[in-house]
Amino acid sequence: MEDEKAIEEAYKNEGNIIGVIFQDNFSYRLRFRLGNVPSPNDYISSSEYCYNYSSSECSIPSYWFRGFLSLQTSIDAALIELTTGHSVWDEMKSIRGIRMRSSSVAQQSSIEYIFVILVLPMCFSPFIYFLSQNVSREKRKLKELMKMMGVRDMAFWLSWSLLYAVYILILCSLATPIIKYLILPEASFFALYLLLFLYGIASIHFCFMFSSLLKKAKATSSIVFVLTFFFTSISVITLIARIPAPLEWILNLFCPFAFGAEISKVSLLQKYGKHLQLTDIVEHSSFYSLIIDSVLYMLLALYFDKIIPDKYGVPYPPLFFLKKSYWFKSRSSYHYEQSHSNIFSDNIEAVAPEFDAKGSIRINNIKKTYEAKSMKTEALRGLSFNIYEGQITAILGHSGAGKTTLLNILSGLSSPSAGSANIFKYNITKREDMEEIRKISAVCPQFNVQFEYLTVKENLKTFAKLKGVPSIDIENEVQKLLTLLDMNAIQDSRAYCLSGGQKRKLSLGITLLGDPQVLLLDEPTTGLDPYSRQLVWALLNERKAGRLILFTTQFMDEADILADRKAFISHGRLKCIGSSLFLKKKWGIGYHLRIQVNEFCDAEKMTSLVKQYIPAAKLSGQRESELSYTLPLENVDKFPALFCDMDHETDLGIVNYGVTMTTLEDVFLKLEDNETLEEDYGVLHREQEEEGRYGADETEQNLLLLSDSGISTVRGTELWRQQVCAIARMHFLQLKRESKFWRTV
Ligand SMILES: Nc1ncnc2c1ncn2[C@@H]1O[C@H](COP(=O)(O)OP(=O)(O)OP(=O)(O)O)[C@@H](O)[C@H]1O
Numbered sequence: 001m002e003d004e005k006a007i008e009e010a011y012k013n014e015g016n017i018i019g020v021i022f023q024d025n026f027s028y029r030l031r032f033r034l035g036n037v038p039s040p041n042d043y044i045s046s047s048e049y050c051y052n053y054s055s056s057e058c059s060i061p062s063y064w065f066r067g068f069l070s071l072q073t074s075i076d077a078a079l080i081e082l083t084t085g086h087s088v089w090d091e092m093k094s095i096r097g098i099r100m101r102s103s104s105v106a107q108q109s110s111i112e113y114i115f116v117i118l119v120l121p122m123c124f125s126p127f128i129y130f131l132s133q134n135v136s137r138e139k140r141k142l143k144e145l146m147k148m149m150g151v152r153d154m155a156f157w158l159s160w161s162l163l164y165a166v167y168i169l170i171l172c173s174l175a176t177p178i179i180k181y182l183i184l185p186e187a188s189f190f191a192l193y194l195l196l197f198l199y200g201i202a203s204i205h206f207c208f209m210f211s212s213l214l215k216k217a218k219a220t221s222s223i224v225f226v227l228t229f230f231f232t233s234i235s236v237i238t239l240i241a242r243i244p245a246p247l248e249w250i251l252n253l254f255c256p257f258a259f260g261a262e263i264s265k266v267s268l269l270q271k272y273g274k275h276l277q278l279t280d281i282v283e284h285s286s287f288y289s290l291i292i293d294s295v296l297y298m299l300l301a302l303y304f305d306k307i308i309p310d311k312y313g314v315p316y317p318p319l320f321f322l323k324k325s326y327w328f329k330s331r332s333s334y335h336y337e338q339s340h341s342n343i344f345s346d347n348i349e350a351v352a353p354e355f356d357a358k359g360s361i362r363i364n365n366i367k368k369t370y371e372a373k374s375m376k377t378e379a380l381r382g383l384s385f386n387i388y389e390g391q392i393t394a395i396l397g398h399s400g401a402g403k404t405t406l407l408n409i410l411s412g413l414s415s416p417s418a419g420s421a422n423i424f425k426y427n428i429t430k431r432e433d434m435e436e437i438r439k440i441s442a443v444c445p446q447f448n449v450q451f452e453y454l455t456v457k458e459n460l461k462t463f464a465k466l467k468g469v470p471s472i473d474i475e476n477e478v479q480k481l482l483t484l485l486d487m488n489a490i491q492d493s494r495a496y497c498l499s500g501g502q503k504r505k506l507s508l509g510i511t512l513l514g515d516p517q518v519l520l521l522d523e524p525t526t527g528l529d530p531y532s533r534q535l536v537w538a539l540l541n542e543r544k545a546g547r548l549i550l551f552t553t554q555f556m557d558e559a560d561i562l563a564d565r566k567a568f569i570s571h572g573r574l575k576c577i578g579s580s581l582f583l584k585k586k587w588g589i590g591y592h593l594r595i596q597v598n599e600f601c602d603a604e605k606m607t608s609l610v611k612q613y614i615p616a617a618k619l620s621g622q623r624e625s626e627l628s629y630t631l632p633l634e635n636v637d638k639f640p641a642l643f644c645d646m647d648h649e650t651d652l653g654i655v656n657y658g659v660t661m662t663t664l665e666d667v668f669l670k671l672e673d674n675e676t677l678e679e680d681y682g683v684l685h686r687e688q689e690e691e692g693r694y695g696a697d698e699t700e701q702n703l704l705l706l707s708d709s710g711i712s713t714v715r716g717t718e719l720w721r722q723q724v725c726a727i728a729r730m731h732f733l734q735l736k737r738e739s740k741f742w743r744t745v
Contacts, residue, residue, distance in 0.1 A: 069095075135207065253289075456498070467513050595628075
């Protein structure tokens with residue numbers, strides 16, 4: 001033909017024509033009918049189907065089968081023979097088509113999967129968002145307190161994990177059919193279900209890890225969301241290109257990547273006729289990656305929890321797990337040194353020798369300094385004193401004196417800056433000892449501890465389980481406490497509906513569960529009505545035998561009535577410690593004489609009358625209708641004559657009068673700087689409450705019931721199982737009742 005155009009014309013008219021166009025002696029072009037050779041676009045788009053050359057959709061072999069290669073080799077053989085004079089036809093016959101390995105290329109059809117792969121790993125995001133909010137909030141509120149009740153870290157996390165695993169199971173049941181129907185119709189339902197479930201569990205633990213690390217609910221949920229989105233986006237690359245194996249291993253440590261990559265792998269294989277089956281999941285590394293990720297995240301959650309504590313708690317050093325003492329608990333050798341600087345001072349009443357032989361809390365030169373920004377607060381400045389078994393000890397002091405700080409240190413909620421304390425033979429500064437202390441002690445912090453969405457009874461039951469009360473005794477124990485604290489009428493009310501005083505009683509009830517040997521109570525009766533206060537006093541009095549009870553209070557009358565020994569703390573230092581009698585004798589100002597007078601009273605005349613009998617009397621207060629005098633203790637024999645005279649002097653303007661003994665308040669006021677004190681100490685109760693009005697007989701009977709029970713607690717794996725189940729159940733009830741959760745899901 002004349003030229004290439006003529007070939008094209010002939011092709012249009014006759015159809016079955018192949019063109020060979022020579023540009024010079026050796027260069028030529030072959031022109032085949034479309035369909036007998038693949039177009040470049042076909043090559044790319046269909047390469048994914050060409051794992052098997054017989055596939056009808058694979059157009060690459062048409063080079064071979066439709067004559068292109070035969071013609072090309074024939075022309076080449078002819079050119080070689082013409083140029084060299086040597087025939088190569090035999091060699092040409094031995095040419096074979098061999099499929100070479102090639103790097104994967106982007107497929108047009110993969111674009112539709114990108115959307116699915118981006119969306120699928122995010123399917124748990126709303127749930128995970130809610131979870132991170134919930135876990136961080138609850139953890140901050142309750143975890144350290146649960147730890148104080150002997151709940152192990154692992155039990156806390158495992159209980160959350162168990163509960164959310166149930167929710168993940170439900171979500172997977174909904175999501176798997178949708179995924180199967182929309183993108184992986186041939187895949188095994190159970191294999192897909194398992195993949196989604198493992199991803200769900202890994203996501204939960206991923207969230208746990210960040211809530212341990214970041215502590216704040218909002219930060220946790222935001223970071224988890226951003227990371228999930230980021231690693232999901234990266235996983236899309238696996239649709240397009242092969243990632244180097246070491247990088248893939250590293251990326252697989254992030255569960256959204258491991259899951260996204262697995263989905264893209266499965267969807268690609270599906271095109272080659274290989275469908276995800278339950279029997280071959282062993283060949284899929286992502287399944288293992290998700291399991292490894294779950295375990296790793298849980299371990300990291302535990303680790304971060306130990307080295308970065310919440311508001312309360314004592315941090316472990318970062319390499320604590322390398323220390324032998326962490327894994328092998330050494331037997332505590334009782335070593336105790338007390339600084340004697342103020343133990344034998346005049347301000348400390350010596351106790352009877354039999355108490356010295358008993359168990360005790362020995363506080364030795366404890367100091368605590370809070371450092372915040374540039375502020376330094378010395379809350380405790382070297383406290384040393386002993387608290388004995390069989391006695392109730394009250395800690396008194398103005399607001400900010402350091403009472404709560406001391407209790408927090410003794411209960412392991414914070415660590416002392418210097419000094420130490422021993423509770424029985426255990427040292428509070430040793431972590432392994434602290435675990436033993438937690439087993440025998442109970443703390444009632446200044447704030448209320450309870451699960452808001454549980455009823456009073458459910459709260460008590462849950463905490464009884466956490467404390468290891470045997471299942472068989474729980475109902476009995478809870479019922480007794482409900483009766484003793486007069487909470488039967490509110491036993492089915494949810495905690496968030498209770499009044500401040502009722503919540504306080506519940507917190508106290510929770511503390512008393514399991515009959516602990518050491519009770520550390522921070523203002524246990526704040527907000528209680530007088531009747532309830534007396535119930536609590538009676539309960540503590542009944543329990544003090546064989547137990548160490550330490551409480552703080554702002555009420556002098558409470559300390560006077562309830563405590564055998566009172567320790568006064570002021571600005572972080574011990575001022576004095578002893579019985580009421582000792583303190584009143586030492587710092588007492590004698591008696592108070594209060595005279596109510598009318599407008600005709602002449603104060604000077606009245607004072608001279610009093611001084612006539614008791615020269616050392618002092619006018620301590622003068623108001624319009626009242627005159628107050630302090631009368632020395634030793635002048636008590638002069639009182640009858642004075643009172644007799646006052647009764648007969650009708651023109652002095654006396655309406656009535658009364659005399660009271662020194663109160664603890666007087667001691668307190670004397671010990672403190674009066675002016676500052678009046679500013680700080682607004683809660684002082686000037687009047688002694690009229691005591692003893694509750695039905696003592698009835699209460700005593702109840703108390704006997706309780707003290708006779710001698711509750712023994714379960715230990716070891718049984719306790720562990722009981723704790724995990726109890727917390728998981730509590731979370732379940734709480735979530736069930738929180739309508740917000742269901743809206744989120
Ligand atoms: N976390 C903290 N950071 C900084 N300072 C603190 C912290 N906790 C307590 N303090 C300071 O330590 C001092 C003692 O506080 P603490 O709570 O022990 O007093 P308190 O005697 O229990 O008072 P209250 O009777 O009012 O409860 C106070 O000056 C307080 O401001």
